[in-house]
Amino acid sequence: MILEGKKMRDRYEQVEMYSPQEYMRRAEVVRQExxxxxxxxxxxxxxxxxxxxxxxxxxxFLDYVxxxxxxxxxxVLLDEIDESAxxxxxxxxxxxRYIHQRAFTTQAPGVRFIHPVSESRLAELIAGFCGEKVGxxxxxxxxxxxxxxLKNKIDELxxxxxxxxxxxxxxxxSDEELECIRMAGIVQGQMMEALEHMLRPGRHLKxxxxxxxxxxxxxxxxxxxxxxxxxxxxxxxxxPPFDPYSDDVIIQEGDRFFALYESNSFGGHCTAMxxxxxxxxxxxxxxxxxxFAVEVNKFAASRMIPGNTLRNIVAETRSxxxxxxxxxxxxxxxxxxxxxxxxxxxxxxxxxxxxxxxxGAVLHCHPISNRFMPWLGGSAWEEAWELNTYxxxxxxxxxxxxxxxxxxxxxxx
Numbered sequence: 440m441i442l443e444g445k446k447m448r449d450r451y452e453q454v455e456m457y458s459p460q461e462y463m464r465r466a467e468v469v470r471q472e473x474x475x476x477x478x479x480x481x482x483x484x485x486x487x488x489x490x491x492x493x494x495x496x497x498x499x500f501l502d503y504v505x506x507x508x509x510x511x512x513x514x515v516l517l518d519e520i521d522e523s524a525x526x527x528x529x530x531x532x533x534x535x536r537y538i539h540q541r542a543f544t545t546q547a548p549g550v551r552f553i554h555p556v557s558e559s560r561l562a563e564l565i566a567g568f569c570g571e572k573v574g575x576x577x578x579x580x581x582x583x584x585x586x587x588x589l590k591n592k593i594d595e596l597x598x599x600x601x602x603x604x605x606x607x608x609x610x611x612x613s614d615e616e617l618e619c620i621r622m623a624g625i626v627q628g629q630m631m632e633a634l635e636h637m638l639r640p641g642r643h644l645k646x647x648x649x650x651x652x653x654x655x656x657x658x659x660x661x662x663x664x665x666x667x668x669x670x671x672x673x674x675x676x677x678x679p680p681f682d683p684y685s686d687d688v689i690i691q692e693g694d695r696f697f698a699l700y701e702s703n704s705f706g707g708h709c710t711a712m713x714x715x716x717x718x719x720x721x722x723x724x725x726x727x728x729x730x731f732a733v734e735v736n737k738f739a740a741s742r743m744i745p746g747n748t749l750r751n752i753v754a755e756t757r758s759x760x761x762x763x764x765x766x767x768x769x770x771x772x773x774x775x776x777x778x779x780x781x782x783x784x785x786x787x788x789x790x791x792x793x794x795x796x797x798x799g800a801v802l803h804c805h806p807i808s809n810r811f812m813p814w815l816g817g818s819a820w821e822e823a824w825e826l827n828t829y830x831x832x833x834x835x836x837x838x839x840x841x842x843x844x845x846x847x848x849x850x851x852x
Contacts, residue, residue, distance in 0.1 A: 735825075
């Protein structure tokens, strides 16, 4: 794996994190699934939504990706790019270098890019690769003009939905991918440690949010970046309405905070981590609430084994919480984490809710239990969270980040 990358010639050059062999591995697993279904060409629709473009070509924001059974993978960009801006002076203008390096170069072998392209030309290209069967990923995103063009070009056209088969393979992370995810988790853990020294009475929450974003980027986070820091107020009171972007808060001793980092880092993979901090000493009641949130998180992780489904894990976790005399707020939310974007199968409340988990899949787990606060009245409840990222193994979900689960009490001098 290319961890350091080559020295950048200028500020626009991309440093690839994955080896050519990793891109070749991904292409091969896709083609194996195509072969099982007798498909000679695969058309990936909505390829940016789940980062198929980045996964197969090393590029983001493509409109389509075409994978033939043999030959080059084709990345399709519908928008026109003015190549004349860099045809003769690629090394002389920032704009020329930017266009050239961002749109037309990649570490992935056996990939080419075309632009702009009409639906008719795209259909003609696809027809040249196959007989009657065209494999699809995300068929619901088929544009009617492209559908008509394909039917005009291919007699007795048959679409074969390969979404589940290939998504399941994509969720199975390789050693290179897992190493990049671990490195991203290290960055987030270091940021959690830094936060312990930032939270102090008298500071504005917006100051700390800005510092967090700046530091996590300087540590290597990039692309998708979601840094949430919420002041939950005093531990003896119900947390105020959920407002992750409220900045007009001056921190006081005794305040609680929920910190959530979701960010891309090495190789573009997104990881996520959420922890609770308190500025001062916690009550035993609050410690028990967070300990139970950790217990619930670990229980859910123990059910992350190949072949299980998110539906089963949610049901089992809900039963576990109920037997302990608590209740599970809303849903036991879990979802996959992808390259370049936030979402990937598997996910709660979508088509992959009932898909069997694959070994090597990476899941973000944040079941939300409730804390009962009888001193505030008969129906006083608030949420208790602990969030973490796991990899699916036969022994259950394996911890991918090093910062420990649980409450952090910041004792002031």
